[in-house]
Amino acid sequence: MGHREDLLEGAKKCLVEKGFVRTTARDIVSASGTNLASIGYHYGSKDALLTQAFIALMEEWGEIFQSGVTGAGGSLERFRQVWEGVLAQHEESGRVWSASLEVALSGDRLPDLRAMLAASQAEGRRGLISMLTGTPEDELDERDERTLGTFYQALLNGLMIQWLFDPKSAPSAAEFTEGMRRASEALTRPAADPE
Template sequence: MGHKEDLLEGAKKCLVENGFVRTTARDIVGASGTNLASIGYHYGSKDALLTQAFIALMQEWGESFEGGLAGEGGSLERFRALWEGVLAKREASAPVWAASMEVALSGERLPQLRGMLAASQAEGRRGLISLLTGTPEEELTERDERTLGAVCQALLNGLMIQWLLDPGSAASAEEFTEGLRRIAEGLTAAGRGGSVAEAGA
């Protein structure tokens, strides 16, 4: 590998071990066996490099599901298979989720990093939609990203936050899927005069 690839691998390692805020340029240099000048030359800044490292880690996480998920696209079985996969990988991926929360809660202290990560959201949303529905990413529209993608992302982030805060009380894949089923049935029932609370009770 060249310096660019070495830097990315080193940044991924530092991100998992230290998070965004505590990782310094020297940490990355030490982990990658490169030099400080290489960061600016290949990535422009430490924050830009860490953002690329975060995106790469999330892509690797998504690719771990490429063997396929059980169930027909868009079905509850497919949803449950995804949540089961997410939770099965939670210990390995927890540092990455924690790092993303660190940036989200940073306020204006990390404006460049927040902006870069926000710009990568559409790509993440497309990947989630594709996993859950089986629709190829290139067929998805901006409207898909801003509706179905936003909801899928919120569900995923919410589930991981539950596990980060208190694994003992966090929902299992089965419980999470049942909750989604009851919401869906309740929304359907609401059109007939029922309610979400009554669905699946």
């Protein structure tokens, strides 16, 4: 591996161990065995490197369980399998989710990092749609991303916040799926005739 890859691996390690806010450039250099100048040369800034590390962690996280998803695209079976995978990885991904919440709750203290993470949301939304529906990402358009993608992202964020707050009371994949089934059923029920 070269310095660029070493830096990315070191930054991923730091994100998991320390989060965005507490990770310094020196932490990344120490974890990667590189030097401070390498961060600027390869990534432009520590925040840009941490953002790329976060994206890489999310991609790795999704790949861990995406290959085992077998249900038909858009089915309740596939929905349940995806959330089973998400919840099975909560121990490993919990610190990364905590780190992203640090940035979200930082207000104006980390504007550049927030802007970079916000810009990466479109990619994450497309990935979620693909996972849950089986549709290849290159077939999705902006409307898909802004509607279905934001919906799935809200489900994912909400589930992870519940898990971070209190893992014991967070829903199982089966409970989460049953909630989706019941909500969908209620939404598609014919409206009662007004009398």
